[in-house]
Amino acid sequence: MAEDARVRWEVQRDIGLIEIDNPPVNAAGHAVRAGLFEALTALAETPGLRAIALYGAGRSFIAGADIREFGQPPRAPSLPEVCNAIEQSAVPVVAILHGVALGGGLEVAMAAQSRVALPGTRLGLPEVTLGILPGAGGTQRAPRLMGLAPARDLILSGKPIGAEAALKAGLIDAVEAGEPRTIALAAAGHLISGTLTARRTCDLPVTLDQDDLAAARAALPAHDLARSKALDALAEAHRPIAKGLATERALFNDCLASPQRAALIHAFFAERAAAKIPEAQAAPRDIGHIGVLGAGTMGSGIATACLIVGLNVTLVERAPEALARGQAQIESNLDGAVKRGKLSAEARAACKLTTSDDIAAMAGADLIIEAIIEDFDAKAQVLSALEAACPGALLASNTSYLDLDGLAGHLRDPGALIGLHFFSPAHVMRLLEVVVGRETRAEAVATGFKLAKRLGKVAVRAGVCDGFIGNRLLRRYRMACDHLVLAGATPTQIDAALEDFGMALGPYRTLDLAGLDIGWADRKRRAPDRDPAERYVTFADRLFEAGELGRKAGRGFYVYDGDEGTPPNPALDALIAADRAAHSVTPRDLSPQEIQDYALTAIITEAAEVLDEGIAARASDIDVVLLMGYGFPRWRGGPLHYADTLGAGALAARIERYADDDAFFWKTPALLAKLSRDGGTFAELS
Ligand code: HSC
Secondary structure: OEEOOOEEEEEEOOEEEEEEOOOOOOOEOHHHHHHHHHHHHHHHOOOOOOEEEEEEOOOOOEOOEOHHHOOOOOOOOOHHHHHHHHHHOOOOEEEEEOOEEEOHHHHHHHHOOEEEEOOOOEEEOHHHHHOOOOOOOHHHHHHHHHOHHHHHHHHHHOOOEEHHHHHHHOOOOEEOOOOHHHHHHHHHHHHHHOOOOOOOHHHOOOOOOHHHHHHHHHOOOOOOHHHHHHHHHHOOOOOOHHHHHHHHHHHHHHHHOOHHHHHHHHHHHHHHHOOOOHHHHOOOOOOOEEEEEOOOHHHHHHHHHHHHOOOEEEEEOOOHHHHHHHHHHHHHHHHHHHHOOOOOHHHHHOOOEEEEOOHHHHOOOOEEEEOOOOOHHHHHHHHHHHHHHOOOOEEEEOOOOOOHHHHHOOOOOHHHEEEEEEOOOOOOOOEEEEEOOOOOOHHHHHHHHHHHHHOOOEEEEEOOOOOOOHHHHHHHHHHHHHHHHHHOOOHHHHHHHHHHHOOOOOHHHHHHHHOHHHHHHHHHHHHHHOOOOOOOOOHHHHHHHOOOOEHHHOEOOEEOOOOOOOOEOOOHHHHHHHHHHHOOOOOOOOOHHHHHHHHHHHHHHHHHHHHHOOOEOOHHHHHHHHHHHOOOOHHHOOHHHHHHHHOHHHHHHHHHHHHHHOOOOOOOOHHHHHHHHHOOOHHHHO
């Protein structure tokens, strides 16, 4: 047996076995590619060999190319070269898939002459989610194995499919249960006996359906480079494979060079970096039993999220009608999860929800999350009551901006309190801000992160300040948008410009969705501290005071009660005109670019301050919060990744220009000024 650091091979009678062993996910980095190439070459020279089986050690076959290598100088052999060598092997190769076979991993498998997957294997081509396309033959071999339309689905969705679906689609040849090495030996035997057919994928025909590709292209968002290039590559799949592969390579390189690729890969690593916290070494508590106090929208969403992953939940609410409403909401959420395939019927039946009107019912819970109204005194009072009634439990507040240290001050054991800022709907949104107070114990932080992982959420550590990371940036962004209205833009123009930038929803449409009462309550709470120098506009307050609360009232910034779309609320013109008159502003036209620059610079400015104050540990954590909780376009990488593409110098100059008009709102943050002076980037700070 020859040995390579990442790939081992051995000969068993007339069978060659190749094992890939590159923890944690068997990414096909340079060492794996070189090892595979060497193993194939050595086995090709081994006399009497009749079949080769390729499998992965550890928890997966291959999770794809090594993403860290993108943007680095290429090193031979490339993955396409390895795939071609597998496909052209004179001795037939069977690939044994388990865990995941993603991206380049599935491409390696598709180049083999046969494929067997273990039950539970997830197979997919997620490259477009990273701003690239399958570049090791995936766009040419998937259509040959599955047909053009299913391959187009697999590639454009980026979503993996299960082993049974892959078998049905023709992507694999068999599903067998067992250990990968045992299945590898058996499958190689079946290749030799002929019970498993060996065929070269490159020899299979593809029928081109131009209409299908044209319809898929018409459905793409205009910015989406990777999916558009993937369609270009698929359109070549009916040609001889060498030609198709050459086109695929050129298109892959276009994607590789694009800012979208850099942004999407930044987002991939940013999500994973967020889990690296100073408290990672602390032992988290068991979290089998969760208490949730408050059965409103947030409480029932949090309870649903916990139930879906099999946690026991005790839900407490004083008012019987509210408890009944919350319980009904949870039941309906769980039914929805079953319908969407997120929860099996058996798991649904096994959900353990206990309800009560007495907080003592939560005694014995490992962690209790309060999700009552956003009012400091009310929260302080229930937290202290919880501490008395449920001794020893870790306590969490689902506050979205209140002072966690102030709340902890009402507890005998302030170290047991943590902030868990869920986003609505809590059983759907994947972001969780874990707010760490001055005295919060490491055990509580580690438990918050453990809960997030169990719930399938991405947790970001945040320090204490008004609004933590996300809502603090959002407030600044909304103020900037109000200033743009004052200057002459309409809310509709602002929504359109920012949706054009890629925001999931414009700021005023978002306000309508959330309800104008929320922003109003926040502004009212902060009113006593408002500096008279602030350029405060009142049109949103006036709308709220007229009962126009947004979607739930049928009217907000837009009108929702007609059949003719959602026109702007006609009442706005007079309210905005009054603000302009009060500030002696003569309105002017603003271009979409001006709107985008102003609003985005406000987010970046606040983000730089949040980072400098240590509220966020890294620039990429701020990016994750905005990407996962606030609809910031993932293909732009988040506000600070986007800031790096503009350059600190250009941003500082822009802020100075804005400050000429409004020196109260616009001050260059010290951190940005430093980066501008030194020519540095936010990414380099992490
Ligand atoms: C690709 O394959 C392109 C091809 O078409 C080839 C093109 C070649 C063209 C050449 C032209 C000349 N690479 O997520 P986790 C790390 S693109 C490097 O926490 P889980 C991850 O960062 C790729 N590292 O675990 C983390 O590191 P940390 C297509 C990778 O169990 C650790 O592994 N494939 C990596 O929750 C654990 O990851 C994909 O997009 C990779 N490919 O999920 C799959 N994958 O501990 C991406 C993971 O230091 N990966 N890491 O933080 C995933 O979806 C998930 O990681 C898994 C595991 C589902 C594999």
